[in-house]
Amino acid sequence: MRLISLPNFFCSVALLLASGLATSQNSALGPLQAFTDARIILGNGDIIEQGSLLIRNGVILELGPTSDMEIPTSATQHQLTGKTVIPALVNTHAHLGWEAYGDWGSQYFTGENLIDHLYRHAYYGVGTIISTGSDKEEIARRVKLEQLKGNIGGARYHLSPGMGSPGGGPNPRFTDDPGYWGVHPITDPEQAKRKVAELAAAGNSIAKIWVDARDIRRGAQVKLTPEIYGAVLEEAVNQDMRIIAHAVTLQDHKLLISLGNRRFIHMPYDMPVDDEYLQMLRENNVFIVPTLGMITKGEPYYVPAFQDPFFFDQAPASVLDRLNSNYRPPAIRSPAAQQRSAMLASNLLRIxxxxxxxxxxxxxxDFFGFADHVELSLFVRMGMTPMEALIAGTSRAAKAFGLDNVGELAAGKAADFIILNANPLENINNTREIAEVYLRGQRIDREQLRSTWTQERQ
Ligand SMILES: [Zn+2]
Incomplete structure (x- = not known):
């Protein structure tokens, strides 16, 4: 798909959406659609056991127990007895654009590939995606604008430009790439504030910072200092910008919270979290992306994507062959690694x-959309309940970034949802039992996407 030009991609996307658009032209208000008699998991912890949803123009008009609702006969009816509806997932940490399914690198960061990744997420029921600190911003903003104008579908795309110490930033796989374009360097508090203002003026409402000693190990002169990131956090409040910080130690987490940070990529990996930290989390309403998929690859239960039908159903044989031949089974875990896993699990439960x-x-x-379901099941494997995992993957994730119209099913919110054939509260792996995905009130044509993706590239 990356071989075709952007306008061509718009055409194929337009074809995918054609049925929805054709019917909506009949009325300025758009067609009314009713989804009736499903178990509805709202995303905020509540459930309606036999509920219905009425949607129009991409928005939920009404939602409630079927017995309390009057379903207009003019609405297109979708009978969902036995199905479960959950909000489309909200993923707050991924890196779009570099993955080429079998190869990887900065050369793949094109508009076409970025759009493809939005559809990969949509296919798996991820309705909103925040790409964190590795996007080519000129291309990314263009794609974002086209999506806001309605010319592109897929998961709702948010970029978050990255600021860091010169020479620091994302993991070395990015920074070692000869085509890598770098972070926004911040070198002193005043310059950092100007950078935040500049990013806000360019239309960004989210940005990322890295606070990690690994920056020094690979050439940055300093780890980002509290003076500098404090200035970022202060100016972000003025600019109504939300900062997410990459940080991996308990001490850095505490320092960042004390200076106003409210969102973290990674939980403390270095030691057990303590009561003081938990109190700081509570008092400041802090959000944490544990990214367990990244740290559980050596676990005995880990299944590589190419061995999992939920992934390989939508990949061509050549990609699976490459993944298979590149695969090195993780080493047998040492007692120290096992101890660390136990500590991480206990940290997760405390936060x-x-x-x-x-x-x-x-x-x-890890692969787009597929990895989201793996992560939800890891939450539960580590001891969270399925309902807690779903809240983490929907309403709380949206709230963390002020994305008020997604992550929860309620009147007035976006009609972004997944229809499941089985109840994820009984088994979190049932989030994989996808019957349909709707984003903006439109059905995602999953069969069409799958057939595009499983064709071999020439
Ligand atoms: Zn990352």
């Missing part, structure tokens, strides 16, 4: 009320 979904897909060999 469970702050956890939000993010996958790091597109950076470390």
């Amino acid at each position: 469970r009320d702050h956890v939000i979904l993010g996958t790091d897909a597109g950076a470390v060999g």
Whole structure:
């Protein structure tokens, strides 16, 4: 798909959406659609056991127990007895544009590939995606604008430009790439504030910072200092910009919170979290993306994507062959590694009320959309309940970034949802039992996408 030009891609996207658009032209208000008699998991912790949804123009008009609703006969009816409806997922940490399914690198960061990745997420029921600190911003903004204008579908795309110490930033896989374009360097508090203002003026409402000693190990002169990131956090408030910080130690988390940071990529990996930290999380309403998929690859239960039908159904044989031949089974875990896993699981459970979904897909060999379902099942494997995992993957993730219209099913919110054949509260792996995905009130043509993706590239 990356071989075709952007306008051509718009054409194929237009074809995919043609049925929805054709019917909506009949009325300025658009067609009314009713989804009736499903179990509806709202995303905020509530369930309606036999509920219905009425949608129009991409928005939920009404939602409630079927017995309390009057379904207009003019509405297109979707009878969902036995099905479960959940909000489309909200992923707050991935890296779009670099993945080429079998190869990877900066040369793949094109509009076509970025759009493809939005559709990959949509296919799996991810309705909103925040790409964190690795997007080619000129291309990314153009794609984002086209999506806002309605010319592109797929998951709702948010970029978050990255700021860091000169020479620092994302993991070395990105920074070692000869085509890597770099972070926005911030070198002193005043310059950092100007940078935040500049990014806000360019239309960004989210940005990322890296606070990690690994920056020094690979050439940055300093780890980002509290003076500098404090200035970023201060100016972000003035600019109504939301900062997400990459940080991996308990001490950095505490320092960042004390200076106003409210969102983290990664949980503390270095030591057990303590009561002081938990109190800080509660008092400041902090959100944390644990990204468990990244740190559980050596676990005995880990299944590589190419062995999982939920992934390989939508990949051509050549991609699976490459993944298979590049695969090195993880080493047998040492007692120290096992101890660390136990500590991470216990940390996760202690911060469970702050956890939000993010996958790091597109950076470390995890695949878009597929990885979201893996992450939800890891939450549960580590001891969260299925309902907690769903909240983390929907309403709380949206709230963390002020994305008010997604992540929850309620009147007035976006008609972004997944229809499941089985109940994820009984088994979290049932999020994989996807019957249909609707984004903006339109059905995603999953069969069409799958047939495009499973064709071999020439
Ligand atoms: Zn990442």
